[in-house]
Amino acid sequence: MTAEPTINLSPKGWDEVKTTTCYMCACRCGIRVHLKDGKVVYIDGNKDHPVNKGIICGKGASGIKQHYSPARLSKPLLRVGERGAGEFKEIEWDEALEIATHWLSQVRSTDPKKLAFFTGRDQSQGLTGWWASQFGTPNYAAHGGFCSVNMAAAGLYTYGGAFWEFGEPDWKHTKYFLLFGVAEDHGSNPIKAGLGKLKARGAKIVSINPVKTGYSAIADEWIGIAPGTDGLFVGALIHCLLAAQKIDGEYLSRYTNAPWLVIENKGGADDGLILRNGAGTALVWDASAGGTKVAGTFGTNPSLLGRFVLPDGRKVVTSFTLIAERFAGEDYSPEAVAEKCGVPAETTRRIAAELAHTAFNETVELDIPWTDYLGRRHDKTIGRPVSMHAMRGISAHSNGFHTCRTIHILQIMLGTIDVPGGSRYKPPFPKAIPPNVKPAGKLGQVKPNTPLPGPPLGFVSSPEDLLVDEQGVPLRIDKAYSWDAPLAAHGMMHMVINNAAKGDPYDVDVLFMYMANMSWNSAMNVPDTIKALTSKRPNGEYVIPKIIYSDAYASEMVHYADLILPDTTYLERWDCISMLDRPISEADGPADAIRHPVVEPDRDVRPFQTVLLDLGHRLGLPAMTKPDGTARYPGGYPDYIVNHERAPGLGPLAGFRGKDGKAAGRGPVNPDQLNAYVANGSYWFQELSDNMKYYRHVNWDYLDWATFFGFLPRPEPIIHQLYSETLQKFRLAAQGHGKVNVPEQHKARIETYFDPIPFWYAPFEGELVNGKEFPMHAITQRPMAMYHSWGSQNAWLRQIIGRNWLYMHRARAAKFSISDGDWVDVTSHHGAIKVQVKLVEGQNEDTVWTWNAIGKRKGSWALSPDSPESQKGFLLNHLISDLLPEKGGGYRYSNSDPVTGQAAWFDLKVRVTKSADQTEQSVPQFDTLKPLRGKKHA
Numbered sequence: 001m002t003a004e005p006t007i008n009l010s011p012k013g014w015d016e017v018k019t020t021t022c023y024m025c026a027c028r029c030g031i032r033v034h035l036k037d038g039k040v041v042y043i044d045g046n047k048d049h050p051v052n053k054g055i056i057c058g059k060g061a062s063g064i065k066q067h068y069s070p071a072r073l074s075k076p077l078l079r080v081g082e083r084g085a086g087e088f089k090e091i092e093w094d095e096a097l098e099i100a101t102h103w104l105s106q107v108r109s110t111d112p113k114k115l116a117f118f119t120g121r122d123q124s125q126g127l128t129g130w131w132a133s134q135f136g137t138p139n140y141a142a143h144g145g146f147c148s149v150n151m152a153a154a155g156l157y158t159y160g161g162a163f164w165e166f167g168e169p170d171w172k173h174t175k176y177f178l179l180f181g182v183a184e185d186h187g188s189n190p191i192k193a194g195l196g197k198l199k200a201r202g203a204k205i206v207s208i209n210p211v212k213t214g215y216s217a218i219a220d221e222w223i224g225i226a227p228g229t230d231g232l233f234v235g236a237l238i239h240c241l242l243a244a245q246k247i248d249g250e251y252l253s254r255y256t257n258a259p260w261l262v263i264e265n266k267g268g269a270d271d272g273l274i275l276r277n278g279a280g281t282a283l284v285w286d287a288s289a290g291g292t293k294v295a296g297t298f299g300t301n302p303s304l305l306g307r308f309v310l311p312d313g314r315k316v317v318t319s320f321t322l323i324a325e326r327f328a329g330e331d332y333s334p335e336a337v338a339e340k341c342g343v344p345a346e347t348t349r350r351i352a353a354e355l356a357h358t359a360f361n362e363t364v365e366l367d368i369p370w371t372d373y374l375g376r377r378h379d380k381t382i383g384r385p386v387s388m389h390a391m392r393g394i395s396a397h398s399n400g401f402h403t404c405r406t407i408h409i410l411q412i413m414l415g416t417i418d419v420p421g422g423s424r425y426k427p428p429f430p431k432a433i434p435p436n437v438k439p440a441g442k443l444g445q446v447k448p449n450t451p452l453p454g455p456p457l458g459f460v461s462s463p464e465d466l467l468v469d470e471q472g473v474p475l476r477i478d479k480a481y482s483w484d485a486p487l488a489a490h491g492m493m494h495m496v497i498n499n500a501a502k503g504d505p506y507d508v509d510v511l512f513m514y515m516a517n518m519s520w521n522s523a524m525n526v527p528d529t530i531k532a533l534t535s536k537r538p539n540g541e542y543v544i545p546k547i548i549y550s551d552a553y554a555s556e557m558v559h560y561a562d563l564i565l566p567d568t569t570y571l572e573r574w575d576c577i578s579m580l581d582r583p584i585s586e587a588d589g590p591a592d593a594i595r596h597p598v599v600e601p602d603r604d605v606r607p608f609q610t611v612l613l614d615l616g617h618r619l620g621l622p623a624m625t626k627p628d629g630t631a632r633y634p635g636g637y638p639d640y641i642v643n644h645e646r647a648p649g650l651g652p653l654a655g656f657r658g659k660d661g662k663a664a665g666r667g668p669v670n671p672d673q674l675n676a677y678v679a680n681g682s683y684w685f686q687e688l689s690d691n692m693k694y695y696r697h698v699n700w701d702y703l704d705w706a707t708f709f710g711f712l713p714r715p716e717p718i719i720h721q722l723y724s725e726t727l728q729k730f731r732l733a734a735q736g737h738g739k740v741n742v743p744e745q746h747k748a749r750i751e752t753y754f755d756p757i758p759f760w761y762a763p764f765e766g767e768l769v770n771g772k773e774f775p776m777h778a779i780t781q782r783p784m785a786m787y788h789s790w791g792s793q794n795a796w797l798r799q800i801i802g803r804n805w806l807y808m809h810r811a812r813a814a815k816f817s818i819s820d821g822d823w824v825d826v827t828s829h830h831g832a833i834k835v836q837v838k839l840v841e842g843q844n845e846d847t848v849w850t851w852n853a854i855g856k857r858k859g860s861w862a863l864s865p866d867s868p869e870s871q872k873g874f875l876l877n878h879l880i881s882d883l884l885p886e887k888g889g890g891y892r893y894s895n896s897d898p899v900t901g902q903a904a905w906f907d908l909k910v911r912v913t914k915s916a917d918q919t920e921q922s923v924p925q926f927d928t929l930k931p932l933r934g935k936k937h938a
C-alpha cells in the first residue's frame, strides 16, 4: 500500500525573524521582519515593544514593498543635462564624495552660511543638527516648520511639553477626550490602541475636525468645525468654565504662573512684565499678609484674582485676572462664536459642562504617594480625567500658535496636565519653559572653518536672542528667528528655496537636502519652486549654484539636484531614535530605539548618516576628525551611535550604557551597546517608579531623576506659563522699549501677535482675499494607509488609494450644480487646478478637502506616466502661495504663523465651479519626468 501524499497546510514561510523599528510613519513601532533566503517576506508587529505592543498597521506591513520599490535609487548620480531634464551619469561613491567635499569646503572656508542644509522626515536630527553646527552654518532645519512647530512651540512655551511625540493622553484613566484637528496619520497605532481603550471603558471621545474620517468617524461626538476657528471654540469653552467658576484653583495657584503679579504701567518699559524681587524671582500677592511674597514658597496664600497697589505706588494685577478678563469677554461667548465656528452655542455650553462635570465630579485617585517641589507629601495622586490631543488641523494655520496655547490654557485651568486621566508628558519632557537651548548663528558666530558655538535650532526667550543684524535683517536664509517669525523653533524649510532664489536675505552656494520632496508635495507654490530651482543668472549659472540631494527613492526632487547621494531603505541601515532628538518614550518612562540592517543593500547605496559623517571627516570638521587627521567615527553611524558623547556619559542611546551594559541614562560608552539593543528587540525602555509618573513638572523625585538623566539642567520646578512674559518682551520691543530695535515695518505685526495671553484671530488668507470670491476652505488630510509621499508609490498601498478626489459636501455641491464625479475648477487667489469631485456628507459644508501627497508628477517614483496618481491625482499645493499678499510697504511675509513661522497650509480659501473641461485628467499636468538612468517607468 502506498501512503497518501500529505499536504503541509502551514508551511513555514521564513527562516529568520529580526526585530527593528518601522519607518513607514512617525510612530516608530517595533516590527518583526521575516526573512527567507535573505529576502524580506513578511513584517508584523513586535508584541514586546512599548510603542505598539504587537500592533501592525497597513503601512507598516507594506514596508516590504517600500523596501523592494522599483523607485529605489541604485548609484550616485551626477547631473549632465539641464536641471529637471533627468540627464545624469552614474558615478562612483569616491567621486561623489569628492565633489561634495569640494563644494562644501569652498563654502566652509569662505562663508559657512552659504550652505543651506535642510532635511525632511529625518529621524536623525540629533546627528544632522549637530553636523550643521560643526560645519558652522545656521541654515539648518528639518520639516517641522511646515508640519507641527505651532504645536511644539505653543506647548514648550506654555507647559514644557507638547502634544504628539512629547506627550500622550493617560489612556488608562481618561474619561473625556477632546481630539482637535487630528487626521489618521499623526499618531497611528498608539492613538488607535488608545482610542480602543477609551471605547472599552466607555470614556467619551469628542473629535473637533472639519472632516469626519478615521478617528472622527469613531468618536462619540463629531464637531465639524470651520477650519481655523478652533481657538475661538476653545475660548468659548473657557468662557463657560469661568462663568460657572469651574476651574482648578489649587492647581493654578500651586503649579502655574496664574497668581504671579504683572506690572500695569501702560506705555512704560516694564508694562506687562512679571513683578520680581532683586533675585529675579516672581512675586505673588498674599491675601493673608496683604502684600507680596515670593511665588512658590511654603505657606504662601497667593491670590488668583485681583489688582493691587504696591507700597511704591506701582500697580500690579495677577496674570490670571488678565486671562479671565480676556475669555470672560463677550467676544468669546458661545453665542458670539457660533456662526464663525459653525458650532451651535448650546453644543459649546454642553461640552463645557461635560468637561467640568468629568474634571470636578469624577476625579481619579491613585494610591500613589508623591512629593512636590516644596517637599509637600501627597498621600494620593489625584487627577482630573480630561485629556486632549491636537495636531495638523490646529498647527497648519496662521493662528495655530495662539490656538494651541488656548487649548493648553483650557487643559491647565481644568488641572489636567500630567495628572491621572489627563495629558501626560513623555520623558525627556517636561523641559524648562522655554527649553534652555538658544539658536546659534548670531552676528559674529558664523566664521570660516569654525563650528557654531551651539545648535542652529533652539528657543528664544527675548528679542536679544534673535538671529538678525543691527538693522533687523534676518541672518538665516529661511528668516527663522527674525522679526518675520521670532519663535521659529523648527526653522522654516518651506521658505528656503524661494528665498535662496531671490537672494533674500542673501544667496546660498550649496543647497543640501535629505528626504525632502521640495519640488513637489512639500512645496507651497510648486511652479514657482521649480522655477526657483532652475532659474539662471545672465552668466548662465544657476541662481542656486549647487544642489546635493540624498534620498532612497526617485522622488520628484531628484531631477532638480546636481549630485544625488542614494540612501538605503530603512531595513538596510543603522538608525538611532535618540533622547537627543525625539525618542519613542512612553508616558510611563523613557524609551529609545534603533534600526539595524536586517538585509544588506543589493545596490550601490550608502546610509545617509554614515555618508554625512564621512563628509564631516573629509571636511575636517573637528568633532568628526581626530587630531591625527583620521576619522573619529571610521565605522560610520553605528560607531557614532555607540561612541559619541554629547556630555560626559550622555550619548545618542540611553540604554545599556557602561562597561557591563547595566547603566541607564548616563554612563560610560559600552562597545557592545548595539548588540544589547538588537538582543532586546531594538529598543530600550525603563519604567519609572510610580511616585514619578505624574505631576512631573513639580515632582521632587522626578525632577531629581531627570537631572541625573540629563533631561534638565537643574532639579527646578517647571511652572506653567499661562501668561507668557517672553511674548510680552517682544511686544515691548515693538513699542520701542529695550535694547533691540524692531524695524518699523514689523512693529505693528509684532505688537499684535506677541500677546502674552492667547487670543483668536482669523487666519490670514481668509482676511486678505475676497470672501465672496473665495468662499470655501480647502484642506488636506493624510489617509490611514499612507504617511510619507513615498506611500503612494507602494505597490500594496496604491491598491487602497491610487488617486485622490476632491471631497465636497453634497448639499453645497447641489447649490453649485455639481454632481458626484464631475470635474471641477478649484481656484485660489494664487492659482487654479482641475480635479474630480466626490460628494459626501460627513464634513463641514464650507470646506473641500483631499488626501495629501497622493498626486504624483508624471514619470516620478518609477510609476508609469499613465498611473492614476499622475493622471487623476492632484495636489492642492499649486493653489497655495508661499507668500502673503503685500499689505503696503512692498514687503511680503511668508504664508506662515507670525509667531513661529509654521507654514499655513490650511488657511487656503478657494472657489469651486463645475469645469467646462470634463476630460478625465487633472490639471495642471507638468512635463513627464524622464526615467533616471537604470530605471524605466513601471
Ligand code: SF4
Pocket (backbone or CB within 6 Å): 022, 023, 024, 025, 026, 027, 028, 029, 052, 055, 056, 057, 058, 059, 060, 061, 188, 189, 190
Ligand atoms: S503606525 Fe507607523 S510606525 Fe507603526 S506600524 Fe504603522 S506605519 Fe509603522
